[in-house]
Amino acid sequence: xxxxxxxxxxxxxxxxxxxxxxxALRQLLAKLPKDFPAAVLIVxxxxxxxxxxxxxxxxxxxxxxxxxxxxxxxxxxxxVYLAPPDRHLEVVSPGIIHLGDGPKLHLARPAADRLFATAxxxxxxxxxxxxxxxxxxxxxxxxxxxxxxxGLSFVQRPxxxxxxxxxxxxxxxTVLSPQLSxxxxxxxxxxxxxxxxx
Numbered sequence: 001x002x003x004x005x006x007x008x009x010x011x012x013x014x015x016x017x018x019x020x021x022x023x024a025l026r027q028l029l030a031k032l033p034k035d036f037p038a039a040v041l042i043v044x045x046x047x048x049x050x051x052x053x054x055x056x057x058x059x060x061x062x063x064x065x066x067x068x069x070x071x072x073x074x075x076x077x078x079x080v081y082l083a084p085p086d087r088h089l090e091v092v093s094p095g096i097i098h099l100g101d102g103p104k105l106h107l108a109r110p111a112a113d114r115l116f117a118t119a120x121x122x123x124x125x126x127x128x129x130x131x132x133x134x135x136x137x138x139x140x141x142x143x144x145x146x147x148x149x150x151g152l153s154f155v156q157r158p159x160x161x162x163x164x165x166x167x168x169x170x171x172x173x174t175v176l177s178p179q180l181s182x183x184x185x186x187x188x189x190x191x192x193x194x195x196x197x198x
Contacts, residue, residue, distance in 0.1 A: 010152065010193050011038040011077055012091075012123045016112020016142070018045035018134030020162025022054075024182035025132065026061045029080065031186030034063035038128075038193045040080040041069070041089060041119065043110045045134065048086035055082050069097040083110035090118040106138040112166075116142025125150030128192055130185065132156045134166035140173045152192055153177040154185065 017025065021044055032040075044054060052068065059066035062080060069081035075095045083089035088100035088110050098118075105111035112131065116139065119127050129146040131139040133156055143153040155171055157179045158164035171177055180188055 008125055008150075010126055010128050012075065012119055012127045013038050013040045013130065013189060013193075014112075014116050014119045014127060014142075014146070015040065015042045015130040015132065016115065016134070016139035016166070017043075017132030017156075018108070018136065018138065018163065018166060020133030021156075022057075024156055024161075024185070025058060027182040028130075028185045028189075029058055029062035029064065029066070032062065032064060032190070035078070036064060036190070036193070037077045038189075039075045039077050040064070041075070041083075041091070041115055042080065043083045043089055043112045043115045045108045045110070045138070046085050048109070052085065058082070069099065071097065071099050073097045083115070086110075088114040090114055091122045092118065093122050095122055106136045108136070108138055112139035113142035117145045120145045120149040120151060123149075123151075127151035128154065128189065130154045130156075130189070131166050131170040132182075133161035133163050135163045136165055137169035139166050140169040143170045143174050143177065147174050147177075154188060155179055156185070157181050 066080040068084045090098040155167040
């Protein structure tokens with residue numbers, strides 16, 4: 001086993017998606033074990049005036065605690081934090097949540113790029129980014145920042161994504177990102193997070 005890998009702790013997962021991403025998220029969260037030793041932060045593009053139901057929907061499929069991120073809340077393993085409608089979900093030092101109302105990115109607030117970039121800035125190589133189905137390029141620049149900080153980048157296999165633009169744009173910018181089906185995603189994350197002990 002490569003000795004360098006034993007020093008890498010990956011325990012922060014950031015996920016971005018838009019149209020067509022909810023089904024993949026349900027499958028992914030359903031397969032994560034209740035003792036999963038990483039935090040999961042999620043940005044899904046939603047209607048800014050829509051009802052706050054996504055957390056309760058996804059919570060039905062997960063043994064992890066699922067809720068909307070709150071200002072000043074610490075990022076803790078075994079928790080799933082969703083971006084509330086019309087707020088950027090960001091991470092600030094030393095690892096707490098900030099809900100930003102800054103400008104939209106890619107016509108979206110919340111935006112995956114904002115989450116990915118701030119998480120990479122705070123947690124560096126501890127971050128794993130995941131880009132799911134969606135109809136623009138959000139997540140691609142953020143995945144580059146995660147990779148540049150020493151983290152990992154995964155994308156949903158474009159042929160499986162109902163709307164493949166976000167995965168395709170991310171693959172264009174992060175050429176070596178593994179392409180995974182929703183079915184494979186949880187196993188890959190469990191292995192990547194678990195590899196800190198190998």
